[in-house]
Amino acid sequence: MSQAQIITIGHELLRGEIVDTNAAYLAHELRKLGFTVSSIHTLPDDKTTASNLLERLLPEQGIIMCTGGLGGTRDDITRQMISAVLRRRLVVDEAGEEHLRRWYVSKGRRFDETDRMQAAFPEGGMLLPNEAGLAFGFYVRDGQRHIFALPGVPGEMKSMFTRSVLPQLDKTDLVPKAQSYEVLNFIDISEYTLDRIVDEIIGNYTGIEYGTRSSDGLIRVRLESVEEGLEDCLVAIENRLGENVLCRGERNLEDVVGELLREKGRTLSVAESCSGGLLSKLITDVPGSSDYFMGGVVSYGNEIKKTMLGVEGKTLAKYGAVSENTAREMAVGVMKRFCSDTALGITGIAGPGGGSPNKPVGTVCICLAARDGTVQVETNRYLGDRKTVRMRSANKALSMLFRYLKGEQ
C-alpha cells in the first residue's frame, strides 16, 4: 500500500497553543484514498533545525504532505526548508508574483521581497493556487517522492487539498486501490467486552484488521480488509451485538437520532439542568435539525424548573433537584409546553462542586418521555471531569431516545 507522511510546521503547535487538526484532517483524507500514513511530524519554524530533522525523516518514496509555514511573515520557512533538503533553488512564478503584487497594492500595503517569496517554489515544481487565501502552495516531485506544501490555515488547507492536491494525485497515478473499510458504532457496552467479542468473530475471517475507540459512551470499531468478505464479517458482528448496534459510518448519536425522528415525522424538545445546553447544541449541530427539534429549556435554577417547566415545588423539596422525580417532571413539562412528540430531561451534578455523600459529583438522572405515555428514567454515575460528565449525560439521553425510536419499529 502506498505510504504517506505528514509534516506540520508552526510554533503554535509546539507551544501547545492550538491542537493539530490539520494533521488529523489530512490523515483521514489520505486514509480514505487508500494511503497508509506512516508518521506525522511537527517541526519548529526554525529553518536550520527543521531542515536537519526533515533530512533524517524524509522517506525515499511516497506522498509527503506539509502544512503551514507558507505565508509572508518571519515564521514561514517551508519553502526554504524543502528547497534545502532537496538541494534545489527556489524560483518565483511570474504570474503568481503579479497576483500577489496586485493584492498588496489594492490593500495599500507595500510589496517587498518577503511578500514576493509567497509565489516561490523549488525548481522543477509548480505553484498550487489558493482559492481561500493569499499564500500559494506548491507541488514538487523528487524521484519517487511527491511533496505537497499547503497553507496552515485550516480553511485554506482543505480548499487547496480538494481543488489542487486531489487532481494532481489523480494525474500522477499514485492513488492506490483503496482497502475496503467500515466503522460500526455501539452503545451501552464496554470497550473491553466489545473488543473480546469482535476479536472472537474476526477469527473466522482472514485479512480483516480492526481497532476500537471509545468516546463518551459511544464505542466505534473500525474494520479494514484488503480481501473480500468484510461485509459478511460486519453482518456477523451486527447479528451478535444487535442490542448494542447504533449504526455504520462515522456518525454520532445526534445524527442517527435526528434521522430517525425525521423518518418517523416525530418532534423533540429537551429540558436541561447540568448539561446546560450541551444536549441542544449537539442536536442542532446537525444541519436541518429544525425539521424535528422544537427547542428546549436550560433550567439552571430551581425557580426556573418550576416556572418554565412546571416542576412541582413539593417534588423539588422532597426529592431534590437531582432526582428521578424531577427529571421526569422536567421531561414531561417540556414536552407539554413545546408540544413535541418526545422529550428528554437531564438533571445532575457535573462538578467539580455540588456533590454530597448521597449524590456525589457525576450523579445524573435522565428521563425520556413520549406522547404515547412512555416515561423512562435512569440514574447513572459518571466518573470524570465536568466536561466528561456533561458529554456522557447528553449521549446517554440520546441513546435512550434512539432505543425508544428503534423499539417502535
Place this chain on the structure above:
Amino acid sequence: MSQAQIITIGHELLRGEIVDTNAAYLAHELRKLGFTVSSIHTLPDDKTTASNLLERLLPEQGIIMCTGGLGGTRDDITRQMISAVLRRRLVVDEAGEEHLRRWYVSKGRRFDETDRMQAAFPEGGMLLPNEAGLAFGFYVRDGQRHIFALPGVPGEMKSMFTRSVLPQLDKTDLVPKAQSYEVLNFIDISEYTLDRIVDEIIGNYTGIEYGTRSSDGLIRVRLESVEEGLEDCLVAIENRLGENVLCRGERNLEDVVGELLREKGRTLSVAESCSGGLLSKLITDVPGSSDYFMGGVVSYGNEIKKTMLGVEGKTLAKYGAVSENTAREMAVGVMKRFCSDTALGITGIAGPGGGSPNKPVGTVCICLAARDGTVQVETNRYLGDRKTVRMRSANKALSMLFRYLKGEQ
C-alpha cells in the same frame, strides 16, 4: 533553554480518527514550565518501524515525553520500542504485577503474559502509578535523556503528568527558569490590524517575541521575553488598544463575562435560535456558573418564540424570525420570564440551508437587554460554515455583554 520532545503513538492518530490533543496538552504544560518543545512525532504502533524512526529522532539530551501504546493489547508497543532504542531489557515490577493480577481476578478475567507486561519498564527505570486507569507508565534516564512514558487515554495521561511526572522533574532539577510570557486577548479587531499595532509597539522594546492567533472572533497575542520589561510592553499595548482589550491569560469570553457577572452580583438568561444551545453550553462550561446563570430557552420553532418567550406574532409576520425586532423581543422576553438582570437573544441563519437574497446564510441578529432598560441590537453577517457562524454568534453575544458590564464601571 531546556529542550523537550513529544512522541505520540497510535494508529487512531495516523488514520485521522482522532485529533492529537495529548500532544497539545503536553506542549502547553512543558512550555509553562519553561521547556522548549523542539518537535512532536506521531509514530505507528508497529514496533520495528517505530523503533527505526525513534532511533533517528531521539535527541541526545532533554525531556522525551511519550504517550500511548502502554496498555495490554496488541497495539501497545511503547515499552518494547524504548527498550530496543536504549538497548535495555524490560523488567517487570513485582508489586505492579501483583496489582494488575488482583484487578484482573476481581473482574473475572484471565491474567496472561501480555497483561503482565503492563507492569514492565526498561531496566534502570521505574514504574509510574496510574491513578485513573490500569496501565502503568514509566520513567527511565539514559545519560542526559529523561524519558517518560504515559498512557494514551487523555484523563490518565493528565493525571499521571500531574501526580508523577511533575514531582519527578522537580527531583531531577531539570526544570529551567521559565521565560516570562503573557497572553493578551482582544475582541472586535482584525488579526491583521492587531498584528501591525503590536509589531510597532514591540519595536520600542528588546528581547520580546510575539505571535497572534484568531479564534471565532477572539484574537490572542502571546508575548514572551527572556529579559525584563515585558510588563511595560504589555501595559503599552493595553493602553493603545484599550477599547479592544478583553483580558490577560488563556481565558475565554465566557470566563471573563462570568467573572464580571459574579463580581457585580448580576444574573443572566439567554434566548437562542440559530445558536441552538451553544451559548448556554459555553456559559455553563464554566464551573460555578449556576451562581449567575439562570438558564435559557432554545426556541427553534416560531411557535416556541411566541409561547415560551412572548415574541409577538405580528413581529414575526412583519419582520421575520431573523430580524432585530425578533432578537429584541427574545432577549426582553427571556429576561422577564427568567427574572434575570441581563439577557442575550440570538436569531440567525447558521446554514447550510435557509438563506435568501435578503438574508443570506450567516446573517445573525443579536440583542443584549438589561434591567436598567438597556437594549442593544446588532446585525452581522459571518462567513464560514455552520459551526463557525454559530461560534461567532455566541462569542459576539458574550462580547456585547462584556462591553456592557465593563461600561458600567
